[in-house]
Amino acid sequence: MKRLSASFESSARGRRSILPYITAGFPNAATTIAILDALDPALCPCVELGIPFSDPIADGPVIQASFSRALACGFRLSPFLEALGAAQSRIRVPLVAMVSYSIGYRRGIDSFARELRAAGIEGLLMPDLSLEEIGDTAARCATADVALVAMVAPTTSAERRRRLADISRPFVYYQSTVGVTGERAALPPELREDVAALRATCGKPVCVGFGISRSEHVAAVCEFADGAIVGSAIVRRVLAAADAGRGPAEIARDIATFVAELAA
Amino acid sequence: MLTDSASTAAGRFGPFGGQYVPEVLMAAIHELAAEYERAKSDPAFWTELNALLTTYANRPSRLYFARRFSDSLGGARIYLKREDLNHTGAHKINNTLGQALLARRMGKRRVIAETGAGQHGVATATACAVLGLECVVYMGAEDVRRQELNVFRMRLMGATVVPVESGQRTLKDAINEAMRDWMGSVRDTHYIIGSVMGPHPFPTIVRDFQSVIGRETREQIVATEGRLPDAVIACVGGGSNAAGIFAPFIGDSAVRLIGVEAAGDGIDHPSRHAATLAAGRPGVLHGMLTYVLQDDDGQTLPVHSVSAGLDYPGVGPEHAYWHSIGRVEYVCATDAEALAAFEALSRTEGIIPALESAHAVAHALRLAPQLGRDRLLVINLSGRGDKDCSEVARILNERPPAHGRDRFR
Numbered sequence: 126m127k128r129l130s131a132s133f134e135s136s137a138r139g140r141r142s143i144l145p146y147i148t149a150g151f152p153n154a155a156t157t158i159a160i161l162d163a164l165d166p167a168l169c170p171c172v173e174l175g176i177p178f179s180d181p182i183a184d185g186p187v188i189q190a191s192f193s194r195a196l197a198c199g200f201r202l203s204p205f206l207e208a209l210g211a212a213q214s215r216i217r218v219p220l221v222a223m224v225s226y227s228i229g230y231r232r233g234i235d236s237f238a239r240e241l242r243a244a245g246i247e248g249l250l251m252p253d254l255s256l257e258e259i260g261d262t263a264a265r266c267a268t269a270d271v272a273l274v275a276m277v278a279p280t281t282s283a284e285r286r287r288r289l290a291d292i293s294r295p296f297v298y299y300q301s302t303v304g305v306t307g308e309r310a311a312l313p314p315e316l317r318e319d320v321a322a323l324r325a326t327c328g329k330p331v332c333v334g335f336g337i338s339r340s341e342h343v344a345a346v347c348e349f350a351d352g353a354i355v356g357s358a359i360v361r362r363v364l365a366a367a368d369a370g371r372g373p374a375e376i377a378r379d380i381a382t383f384v385a386e387l388a389a
Numbered sequence: 390m391l392t393d394s395a396s397t398a399a400g401r402f403g404p405f406g407g408q409y410v411p412e413v414l415m416a417a418i419h420e421l422a423a424e425y426e427r428a429k430s431d432p433a434f435w436t437e438l439n440a441l442l443t444t445y446a447n448r449p450s451r452l453y454f455a456r457r458f459s460d461s462l463g464g465a466r467i468y469l470k471r472e473d474l475n476h477t478g479a480h481k482i483n484n485t486l487g488q489a490l491l492a493r494r495m496g497k498r499r500v501i502a503e504t505g506a507g508q509h510g511v512a513t514a515t516a517c518a519v520l521g522l523e524c525v526v527y528m529g530a531e532d533v534r535r536q537e538l539n540v541f542r543m544r545l546m547g548a549t550v551v552p553v554e555s556g557q558r559t560l561k562d563a564i565n566e567a568m569r570d571w572m573g574s575v576r577d578t579h580y581i582i583g584s585v586m587g588p589h590p591f592p593t594i595v596r597d598f599q600s601v602i603g604r605e606t607r608e609q610i611v612a613t614e615g616r617l618p619d620a621v622i623a624c625v626g627g628g629s630n631a632a633g634i635f636a637p638f639i640g641d642s643a644v645r646l647i648g649v650e651a652a653g654d655g656i657d658h659p660s661r662h663a664a665t666l667a668a669g670r671p672g673v674l675h676g677m678l679t680y681v682l683q684d685d686d687g688q689t690l691p692v693h694s695v696s697a698g699l700d701y702p703g704v705g706p707e708h709a710y711w712h713s714i715g716r717v718e719y720v721c722a723t724d725a726e727a728l729a730a731f732e733a734l735s736r737t738e739g740i741i742p743a744l745e746s747a748h749a750v751a752h753a754l755r756l757a758p759q760l761g762r763d764r765l766l767v768i769n770l771s772g773r774g775d776k777d778c779s780e781v782a783r784i785l786n787e788r789p790p791a792h793g794r795d796r797f798r
Contacts, residue, residue: 179688180561180674182568183411189555202686226409227673231687253676255415257408278413280575289412303413304573 126272129219129247130295132170133330133351141347141388144332145380146173146223146356148191150200152367154208158216159377160363161209166217168388170352171248175360176202176224183252185307187357191364202228206244213245221248221274229254234262238269250274250298256289263292277323279303279313290327296351297327301335307357309336317349324350343387355387400589402710408588410568410676417575422590424495429597434490441486445519446476448483448601452609452767458737465619465760467753469740469770470606470634479743479772480602480630481512485581487598489516492579499523499578503567505532505560505626506698506745507539508772509583514548516581524548527566529559532697535780557691559700560626564675584627585705588676592632592705599633606767607637614765620645620756623769624748625719626663626699628708630771635717645718647756648708649748651694652721663692665704666712666719679706695724695784696744696777722751730754731774731781743772744781 145164149157157174164172177192177200184192209216222241229237229251241249249271254262256275263273275293277286278300290297301316302309316333324331333346334354346353362383366376400406400422408418428434442448451471459467472480485502492500500522504510510526517524526543530552533540543550556562564587571580585592585599603621610618621638623631625648638644653662662668665680672681674689682690682702694700711717722730727744730751735741742750749768757766774781 179556180565182565182675183413183572185569193555196688225673225687227683227689228687230673230678231683231685252411253409253673255408255410255412257415276412278411280413280416282416285412285415300413302573303575305569 126247126270126295129171129221129272132166132219133295141168141343142170142352143168143343143384143388144171144173144334144352144354145169145359145384146175146354148175148177148188148195148360148363150177150205151191151195151363152198154205156363156373156376158209158212159373160380161216161218161220162212163377163381164218164384165381168384169218171219171221173221173223173250173354173356174246175356176222176228178225178228180227181225183305185305185357187361187364188306191360203240206240210244216245219248220246221250222246223250223252226251226254234265235269238266238271242269242271246271248272248274250276252276256285259292274298276300279319286323287326290323290329293329296330296332297323298354299323299331299333299350301333301337304335306335308338312336312342312345320350340387340389359383400593402707403713405677405679405706405709406589406592407678408676409673409678410588411572413572414575418588418590420495421491424491425590425594428491428494434494438487438490442483442601446482446486447474449605450474450602452606452613454613455738458734459757461733461737462754462757464757464762465764465766466762467757468610468618468765468767470602470767472602472630472769472771473740473743473746473773477508477512477515478775479508479512480599480633481509481583482515483601483633484583484595484598484629485509485512485516488579488581488594489520489522492522492581493520495579497577497579499525499574500581501525501527501567501570501574501578502581502583503560503563504528504583505563505700506696506743507532507536507543507776508698508743510548510550511539511542513581513583514543514546517548518546525570526550527553527563527570529553529557529563531558532560532563535697536776537779538776559697561689561702568675584629585632585707586627586675586677586703592677592707595629596632596636596707599629600636602630602633602769603635603637606634610765610767616765617641617644618765618767619760620647621767621769622647622649622749622752622756624649624699624745624771625704625708626651626701626745627703628705630769632705632707634769635711639716646716647752648717648719649752650719650721651696651699651748652723653693653695655723656721660691661693662721663694663699663701664721665702666708667721671709674703677703677706679709680704680712695727696748698743698745699748720752722748726751728781728784731777740770741774741778742770743774744777746771747774
């Protein structure tokens with residue numbers, strides 16, 4: 126997980142860091158890989174690769190739709206990871222898989238982490254693996270050279286924030302709002318203070334996701350956080366492009382341009 | 390696979406159960422567990438709940454000796470635990486009154502619920518109406534079509550019914566949507582889960598509220614027959630009526646406990662059944678580690694049952710545990726067997742069972758003739774079948790003439 130860790134060591138507060146979220150295999154593996162290939166590591170300390178799941182409970186309509194369509198088009202985990210692995214020498218951005226624990230449990234955490242690592246994925250975030258159930262999952266992932274990223278929410282107590290941040294590497298994912306993923310007009314007013322306090326207590330980089338869709342959100346978040354995670358706004362563009370029948374190269378260029386605009 | 394989780398947290402039934410939910414929900418889940426512990430030892434809570442169960446929900450429900458049904462099978466003496474006679478027509482009210490009181494204790498004025506057949510949605514809307522709480526029910530669009538009457542009942546009682554268009558548009562998808570609502574509303578909203586499923590403490594809370602069924606059954610059968618039954622049969626989707634009637638008999642090893650899952654078109658037909666314990670394997674879904682119908686990628690498989698309430702690809706974690714230790718036998722009944730049982734009970738007793746409960750009746754049709762006249766069999770008649778009549782009429786009329794019946798036209 127050297128590249129992923131290094132990416133956060135070099136990121137400095139105040140710089141616009143974007144963590145784009147891309148749905149794996151939507152509309153197909155070639156497009157996903159083309160997008161990853163086109164993303165600039167100078168803007169993106171890492172990319173979140175969302176693994177399609179039949180029953181996402183933390184995702185809003187846009188990401189749900191991308192999951193359903195990927196699965197309807199025959200998305201299977203192993204062939205996707207093999208294709209990604211074959212392309213890893215070209216991809217310059219570090220990757221973190223965002224995946225339901227339902228999938229992690231089915232594959233078995235040890236072999237799942239190895240499979241991810243072989244595909245060039247250095248981090249793993251499982252939003253439905255609670256602190257209560259996390260056990261030695263972080264150590265098992267580390268054995269496979271995969272960092273386990275944990276999420277902190279506005280409803281998380283101080284004690285849990287400390288314990289989650291202890292486990293999380295190389296950064297902590299802070300969920301900006303109580304809700305599901307999706308675009309929102311404004312950021313919550315208490316976000317700045319919450320993130321600043323979390324950063325100060327845990328001493329690790331904190332990236333903020335949920336509801337961040339515009340350049341001004343990114344600018345605001347990057348004033349106090351180490352990165353802004355943008356999901357639904359990007360996935361919506363991929364959905365629209367796929368509906369318009371555009372090919373991998375064209376979609377990749379469009380997304381890379383959008384990410385650069387968000388960072389501008 | 391079961392050693393995969395290193396958890397030692399509370400809420401486990403053997404290896405099953407747990408709390409697999411996003412961090413944003415954990416505070417509310419801990420709050421619920423703590424409030425339930427307080428309520429459990431608060432006599433005032435039980436006084437209020439028992440008063441509602443008695444004077445409002447019409448408990449205790451009767452244990453009825455089904456003489457003509459028993460005679461028609463020529464074997465065991467069959468008793469029906471008449472949960473269908475509860476207010477709202479099913480066992481679901483036992484849980485919703487309890488959880489609505491918990492919601493009120495926590496100061497949460499808004500309640501959400503999922504529903505399959507609509508019985509839990511109706512029971513939740515009912516509890517919210519009588520306790521003055523706001524109610525939103527998520528229901529798969531396919532189930533909204535199948536259970537039109539229940540949708541009307543919920544709306545009449547002031548609930549908002551939200552049809553869910555995602556996935557297979559049935560119970561599983563309604564649960565996903567309710568969870569998504571809760572992700573954003575958790576600070577002022579209580580989610581009344583309708584079965585012994587979901588993250589701890591829900592499976593325990595729902596089992597405890599439903600255990601009134603088994604406690605009454607014990608007292609009633611002992612009062613009538615002077616002894617415990619030889620077997621107790623209940624249908625299992627998520628498994629709340631079964632957990633409720635089984636739990637008080639778990640320690641009585643001489644009492645056979647039999648759960649009946651929905652075999653749909655038959656368990657040899659992939660994705661055309663909902664027999665989770667028969668055909669599934671351990672996995673994580675909807676916040677719990679339990680038996681699930683999943684593919685090798687962990688994607689939930691489509692399920693089917695003629696009964697909207699059993700149409701679920703998981704099962705309560707305590708059932709997974711009882712299955713794993715062999716305490717409860719789990720068998721299946723197909724759509725065709727359930728429909729035959731639906732008709733048989735209606736004709737012999739003048740009691741129309743819910744299609745869910747008809748799966749339990751279907752197993753009694755197989756088992757009772759193998760047992761002697763001195764044997765006692767209890768069926769949990771978890772709900773009434775009025776809600777299913779138009780759907781059953783549609784199915785029977787759609788059958789090709791070779792299977793010949795048009796008398797329901």
